[in-house]
Amino acid sequence: MLRRLTGLFSAILFFIISSVSTVKAFEPVPEDRELLSKIERDTLQYFVRLSDKDTGLTRDSSRPGSPSSIATTGFALAAYAIGGSHGWIPKSYAYGRLLTTLRTLKTKAAHKEGFFYHFLDQRTGKRIWTSEASSIDTALVVAGALLAAQYYPGTEVEKLAHEIYARVNWKWMMNGSNFLCMGWTPESHFLPYYWDSYSEHMLLQALAIGSPTFPVPKQAWEAWLRPQGEYNGHRVVYSSPGSLFTYQFSHAYIDFRQLDDGGINYFENSREATLANRDYSLSFSGKFKSYAGDSWGLSASVGPGGYKAYGAKPGGGLHDGTIAPYAALSSIVFTPEESLRAARFFYENYQKELYGNFGFKDAFNRDKNWWAAEYLGIDQGITLLMLENYLHEGVVWEKFMRLAAVQKWIELTGLGKRSIQTKN
């Protein structure tokens, strides 16, 4: 009897978990949809306004003097394609921006073995600040380019995007090891840091394994560590800093809902990580004014003491009362109810201090009465893509998952096996 009851309870629990793990499990009211849509449209303006008109390279931050960031440029490519598809910017304008940017990336932007340098001069495309040829940032720009290619099939945009992808020598970035290196500089060559543990690098892995020209062996996927930890009942394969963005970036492009990695569903994992992140900040709500039931989001952001990888447990758990609205908002596909409430809370309570022409500014800290004056490109980018997936039936996922490279990665790593079995 007890066994039957346990089985019944498990079935109910499974149903509940399954039902919340889909994009449409929670339906926002029209007013909420309108707010989210407004945020997405406003956020798009960051990329429209802060990209160089001649090179297309996009500024890392809205702060004056900021260089262009290759990751932000990648998000800009995705943003133009999305903006053009909705008519928020004219389609011809979007196509023109895409062409300009992709031509710069193909011919002018400094790179090593196809890996772009993290920060480039916005006007010349030359490397600045002794920045590294970055593997993750290259993956983010390639992903943006490939997504744009899906929106404009059979055009020069598609051709250039695939050429840029094909040029990247992913295997070289392994430096003879089992892991992809984080970067390379002309001064000190390969950095002593590798993507050897769970983080935002799953997108990088997918593109590297699925590469048509310089693929890394499928064992690279199996090699990295998947550390597990628990916070407040939320069991998570966690990233070192516990920053929310590490659970979001790969999910902007890849639909992990039906993928299974030896029993790990990374979509569910990100949902649990988000809830743990929220609970973690809530546990300090008596100490920090910024933390509340609808005011959460510990992730890498600017703060009163500069840019820091804020995060929760499990993981580093670094925090000082600084909340990044983008973090709560970008988890909307995982925790729609909580994220939507947070978005409304931030918008209704801190609109004057926190909301501007490009959507939400990066972060705030009420204890120190500190409000970011700037927007960060990558944080705007993840907001836009996650909102697009949430509001428009996972359209980014749908387009990106159709890429041959992504299919190759799924096939080689066996990530799709569980879902196929389940369907049968």
Next chain:
Amino acid sequence: MAENRRRHFFIDKPLQLHYMISVVAPLLIINIVAIFGFYIGIWGKVLDAFSNEQIRNEMVTASRMVEYDQARYPTASPSSSDFSSLSLFKQTEKLSQRQREIFKNILNDTNRSLLWKFGLLLLFTAWGTIFVSHKVAGPLFRFSKALDAVGDGDYRARVFLRKGDQGHPVAREFNETFEKTDALLSDIKTASKESHPARAVQIIQEKLSKIQTSADA
């Protein structure tokens, strides 16, 4: 010249040390106040310049690049409890952690460089006071020796000072007084050797009549 040179700088150690402390202590206070003033003033200006928009933007960008690296790559973060003279500057409230680190390193380097120069300055000052004070302590020592000799009954003693010593006029007056006293006592002593006692008493009374003592009512 060589014979004029002193072999020991410490002639009257307590006096000279007292003199040294009397000179060095105010000098130290003046130095500290001056250096602190310059220090705060100069660095205040530097940090003020940092608030210049363009310079600030460049600095913020440079710092941000490092902060990105620190956030991405596992590196040891500095302890927030580390004391630095940077905390003396209110302007640092505007700086990010990385910018504080940059300025802290610059300040620490400057402090280290200033510290040994300051130590050297103190050493030179102390040596200078000993060098100067021995020109005072030397004459005092000579006066003391001469007075001791006189006290012991040797009225031939004179105060001999070196060139460059302090107190030459006083020594001259001392020596003139000693000479007069010596001459008086010599005359009395010579008179005492007269073969006619009456003549000797007359000479002595004559000599003593010219001086005033406690015996005179």
